[in-house]
Amino acid sequence: METRELRYFVAVAEELHFGRAAERLGIAQPPLSRTISQLEQRLGVALFNRTSRKVTLTAAGSGLLAEGRAILGALTAAERRARHATMDQPTLVLSLKTGTSGELLAKLLDAYAAEPDAVAIELLFCESQPDRPLHDGRADVALLHQPFDTTDGFDIEVLSTEGQIAILPSSHPLATRPHVLMAEVKSLPQLPPARWPGPDGTYPEGPGAEIHNQMQLLQLIELGRTSVVLPESCRTNLREGLTGVPVKDAPTVTTVIAWPPHSRSRALADLVRVATRL
Amino acid sequence: METRELRYFVAVAEELHFGRAAERLGIAQPPLSRTISQLEQRLGVALFNRTSRKVTLTAAGSGLLAEGRAILGALTAAERRARHATMDQPTLVLSLKTGTSGELLAKLLDAYAAEPDAVAIELLFCESQPDRPLHDGRADVALLHQPFDTTDGFDIEVLSTEGQIAILPSSHPLATRPHVLMAEVKSLPQLPPARWPGPDGTYPEGPGAEIHNQMQLLQLIELGRTSVVLPESCRTNLREGLTGVPVKDAPTVTTVIAWPPHSRSRALADLVRVATRL
DNA sequence: CCCGATCGATACCATCAGGGTATCGATACT
DNA sequence: AGTATCGATACCCTGATGGTATCGATCGGG
16 A cells, blocks of 8 residues: 555545545545545455445544554654754754653753763653654654553653642642542632643633643642642642642552654663663 | 655665665666655655665664564555454454463453453464564454563553473473573573574574474473473473473563554453453 | 676656546435 | 535546666676
């Protein structure tokens, strides 16, 4: 199967409408229809059920959609990494969530810098979903936090495990407690969870304020507008007006270093080795 | 990048000779040369260094080779799984090493069969490298054993952990010991390790006999020609004339269930859930 | 050192695949 | 019943792909 056919298939599968898919691909609808038919014939598999007015995915089509997206993504990532590899100065791009423990990060960067063959580390901060740059090739490696970030498809090593704290306005009654339970902080009536944008930029439904970054989040908490449960290490990010209270029954957060499974980068192998020895 | 270009690139990268690569691809050398040049121009990246008599990979080319192989493999696997998904009777193909603990397998299959939406499980026995069918799409899921089998690129859940035993001819002096050390069984002069074929069918160098399957291995041990260190659960496979002796300092073997990270199969999710509850 | 063999690159040519427009039959809605 | 919309099919044109011919560069043998 050629990449062009896979792109056509994924577009139709996502739109479930040949006309919109054709427009998205920048071609006319008839060649798209023909290409999909030829693909189905060559595979010997029906990927879509369709009448003249309705298109749905078959089971085979559903499975291929997930794998097709991953493959196209991997191809884009591979092209990006190939381009990046030609740079005179080899670097590693490390993707991480804004607010990730400065202490862990500093230790990692210092320890790696002490390696004889260390290359420059370029930090790529993400306000959310730090795994995405790993998927699309903009990053070589990422610090991720389970269970929040998906590590599907990547190789990982565990770096640390920690509890979670509820970050509350210092004026809130719960802020004086030695610890709280998840049920107590999960749905505070006056402190609804803030909302992050999805990959397509739209926000999920909810009463909480829309935010773009960690700074906005902390500011809103300070203003008594929201609260959040974060890993213990985020305590270093707290400032006046904010209080962190341990959440006894919150799941532990595991910080892992993740990388694409087929990487052959020596520099990356060194970084992973150093990271697991911290 | 089209699949055709990636296939051309991988062929040249593996052969480091345009003529041989062209022959392998079934095309003439000039269009191959031109296609690679055009690819490099479009990517803005040199993938090969070449004189008129020598071809080597650049750093970018080396990185792309590993990722390119994985992508082409994933594409082949995706096509296969799409074809398999059209079967009237949905099944899951489970890849596993011949000799995998019958006890664990039976428990898994029984527990899964009790699930309301269980589908038929088709067992795909491998004499070695049970991860390969997962890579190439012939299997949906696999039982693998770390550290012997690579789980790179797959999602996994741990099922069990066990020690290892040295399987020796019962007549061997070490067979009467309560336990042995790795150094004692790793290089027995009269019992050199048997040799498995590689993916391309050729055997690595070594004094041990060439074997194709587990039965041959056990038979050779019984004949006093070799020995092997295997997980504790293989004890059930021992028959008269063979003795299993615990190897105190052997690394533990972790049995995991592995699957492709982008699978959306409901049946597979059920199997994994059942497996982790054994 | 020279010659021949081999290799990758370039030029040119023929064929066919891919994308276009036109139009069809089927379906859903008014 | 009529109209609008959708996916499929037919036909056509252009450019991409793979062919052969041939070049310059490089390596090895005499």
